[in-house]
Amino acid sequence: MALKTPEQYYESLRDGRVTFWDGQSIPDITKSDRFRVPLALIAHDYEYDDPDLGHLRRYRTEDGSEAHRIFQVPRTAEDLQTRVEMLMHTSIGTAVSGVFMALLQCVDDIRAVNPMYADNIERIYKYCRDNDLRGAEVITDPKGDRKRRAHEQDDPDMYVRIVERRKDGIVVRGAKLHITAASCIHELVVMPTKGMRQDETDYAVSFSIPVNTPGVKIINRSFAPAELNAFDYPASSHHSMPEGMVIFDDVFVPWERVFLAGEVQLASKLAQSLGLWERTGGVIEAVRMSELFVGLAQLVTEMQGKENDPIAQNSIAELITYAEMLRMSLDYSLRHYETTPSGMVHPNTLGINAAKYYYAANFHQTVKFLHDLSGGLVLTLPLESDLRNPESGKYILKYLATKKTVDVETRMRVYNMIRDLTADAYGGWQFVVALQAGGGLPAQRLMMNRLYPMEQARQRALAAAGATRRPGEARKAAE
Known part of the structure; x- marks a missing residue:
């Protein structure tokens, strides 16, 4: 099969999918x-002839054909490094297709339970x-009353569930929330949101279906209205999703598209695997964003003539x-990679969870330093239209000047960019995403507690204390 062009990507979306935005049904999203x-963001990822990024987007598959690198299963440390470099220059609408890495990371465990599911994963992936299709990470259920399990809810549809099993497939009902780019891709790859118990078999379900499957409906929301201009909103006007x-709504899924249908022992493995790849993406974005914060902080400091001010230097x-x-944490996680039995190389799980936790737990505190350096102008700066108006613009040019080497328009x-990234459209989205994407802070803490080499730490602590017995052994001896 050939790689798609941007035009073919647009054409592939004209398939009758049912999608809503702001109370309106949108029959053809390519005309909205x-x-x-x-x-446009996702279409850019289909530009395989791009002289700067084309080589990052393409790779050779095992049969010699070309495919987008988002589908390359890392087999070496170099493959993993190249994947990270590619993701630095890829829209989130393409990056979410990394859900297939999560499935393939679990394929050995899944094959041991049901070979048909493993075959289905490999077939849908290929x-x-x-x-050259894109898939969405469809994982988070509404959950209803969080104190109760899936099967204990007043409404049993608070978690996606199987409502009917047929000879030719299953019928599912429910909803998934916060699904990035759901209306803009081709396949909805559904995963369990968490581990399930034996009395929740109907909720242990995973599958992949086309977006235009009968019964699928998508209700959209974005942080950025379509009419934002690039001067006032340099991030949101180009990067909204x-x-x-x-x-x-009682969606039929053929058996050949089912990855899990009641095998509760696999639900948590799928959820944790997706969490790893989602958090990896979050850390990659955090590295890029944090470097941008440093550059913006340095620029506003220089524009204010405060480059030698010790307080400003401390904030920077x-x-x-x-x-x-963050950069070192990502580097560590890639250098200390792990390998599945089938040969997939993936980032160090403990390292990525620690990095994502550090990123999320310190994000809001870090933005504070950028706001403190920038001052109130972040919120009160006049709009581009005021700058371009000859009558008002002359006052903006006069009173926003700082020194002769600073161009007022550049300063604006x-x-x-600071306001849009941290205090407005994109910034509001990022404030929540930094915490919640890939699971909130408790999810990372849980994984760190599970993965840390605790017995090694215990032994070293005992040795440092000069103890010859473990605590439990000491009590037994006293008895």
Whole structure:
């Protein structure tokens, strides 16, 4: 199969999918202004002849054909490094296709339980790879009353569940929330949101279906209105992507597309595997964003004539520390990679969880330093239209000047980027995403507690204390 062009990507979305935005049904998202920016972002990833990025986007499959590198299963440390470099230059609408890495990471465990499911995963993965399709990570259920399990809810549909098993497939009902780019891709790859118990077999379900499958409906929301301009909103005007509430209204899924249907012992493995790859993506974005914060902080400091001010230098040092800790954490996780039985190389699980926790737990505190350096102008800066108006613009040029080497329009653009990234459209989205994407802080703490080599730490602590017995052994001896 051939790689798609941007035009073919647009054409592939004209398939009758049911999607809503702001109370309106949108029969063709390629003709909607609301989808203009997100579709252009993803379409850019289909530009395989790009002289700078084309080599990162393409790779050779085992049969010699070309495919997007988002589908390359890392087999070496170099493969993993190249994947990370590619993701640095890839839209989130393409990056979410990394869900196939999560499935393939679990395929050995799944094959041991049900070979049919493993075959289905490999077949759907190759189908999407060979047809240059994109898949969404469809994982988070509404959950209802969080104190109760899936099967204990007042409404049993608070978690996606199997409502009927047939000879030719299953019927599912429920919803998934916060699904990035759901309306803009081709396949909805559904995963369990967490581990399930034996009395929750109907909720241990995983599958992949086309977005236009009968019974699928998507309700969209975005942090950025379509009409934002690039001067006032330098991030949001180019990088918005809708989040979808995906409804499964008694959707039929053929058995050949089912990855899990009641095998509760596999539910947590799938959820944890997806968590690893989602958190890896979050750390990659954190490295990029933190470096940008340092650059913006340095620029506003220089524009204010405060480059030698010790308080400003202290704040910038805090931002540098944050950026370097994230960069080193990602580097560690890649260098100390792990390998599945089938040969997939993936980032160090403990390292990625620790890095994602550090990123999320310190994000809001770090933004504080950037806001403190920038001052109130981050929020009160006049709009581009005021700058371009000859009558008002002359006052903006006069009173926003700082020194002869600083161009006022450049200064405005820097401040607009800070506001958009941290205090407005994109910034509001990022404040929540930094905490919640890939699971909130408790999810990372849980994984760190599970993965840390605790027995080694215990033994070293005992040795350092000069103890010859473990605590339990000491009590037994006393008895």
